Structures are given as structure tokens and as C-alpha cells.
Amino acid sequence: MGEQETTDIAVLKEQVNxxxxxxxxLEKDVQxxxxxxxxxxxxxxxGRPSWAMxxxxxxxxxxxxxxxxxxxTH
Known part of the structure; x- marks a missing residue:
């Protein structure tokens, strides 16, 4: 692998992390x-709703x- 590919992979790993x-x-916030x-x-x-409700x-x-x-129908 070239140096550029290694750098790209490192950048992608950092983005994934x-x-x-x-x-x-976000999961903790939503929960x-x-x-x-x-x-x-x-x-x-x-409680139950009142009879009026x-x-x-x-x-x-x-x-x-x-x-x-x-x-x-009309």
C-alpha cells in the first residue's frame, strides 16, 4: 500500500470512530x-376517564x- 492509501484508511477509521x-x-439522548x-x-x-369524557x-x-x-355517499 502507498502512503496515500494508508492516510486515507487512517482518516476513514477516525471518521468511523x-x-x-x-x-x-444520540442513543443515550433518545433513550x-x-x-x-x-x-x-x-x-x-x-385512573379511568370520567363518564363525561x-x-x-x-x-x-x-x-x-x-x-x-x-x-x-353523496
């Missing part, structure tokens, strides 16, 4: 964000379905 470090840092989101979702989901959601789904059927 740098990218591995960046990927590792910590998912952990925070999971905790917030767990806090938000605790259940009726409201059911009503909205019924209206949306009815409007979708109406739009598609």
Missing part, C-alpha cells in the same frame, strides 16, 4: 427522552363516522 461516538451519544415521555404518559393514564369521545367518534359516511 467519531460516528460511533456520536451514535452512542432518556423516551424514558421521560413514558413517565409522563404513565402519569397521564393513571367517555360519552364525549363516543359522541365525537359517532359524529365523525357519520360525516365520513355522508361525504363518501
Amino acid at each position: 467519531s460516528l460511533r461516538d456520536r451514535l452512542s451519544t 432518556s427522552k423516551f424514558d421521560r415521555i413514558e413517565k409522563k404518559l404513565d402519569d397521564a393514564i393513571k 367517555a360519552i364525549l369521545l363516543s359522541s365525537l367518534m359517532t359524529v365523525c363516522t357519520g360525516l365520513a359516511v355522508y361525504i363518501l
Whole structure:
């Protein structure tokens, strides 16, 4: 191998090592964000929704379905 090829390989190895470090840092950052989101979702989901909320959601789904059927058939 020539000196240029050796230099190119060394540069590529350094870039790969740098990218591995960046990927590792990014994975840790994403994992910590998912952990925070999971905790917030767990806090938000605790308990059942009230009857009013259940009726409201059911009503909205019924209206949306009815409007979708109406739009598609007319």
C-alpha cells in the first residue's frame, strides 16, 4: 500500500470512530427522552376517564363516522 492509501484508511477509521461516538451519544439522548415521555404518559393514564369524557369521545367518534359516511355517499 502507498502512503496515500494508508492516510486515507487512517482518516476513514477516525471518521468511523467519531460516528460511533456520536451514535452512542444520540442513543443515550433518545433513550432518556423516551424514558421521560413514558413517565409522563404513565402519569397521564393513571385512573379511568370520567363518564363525561367517555360519552364525549363516543359522541365525537359517532359524529365523525357519520360525516365520513355522508361525504363518501353523496
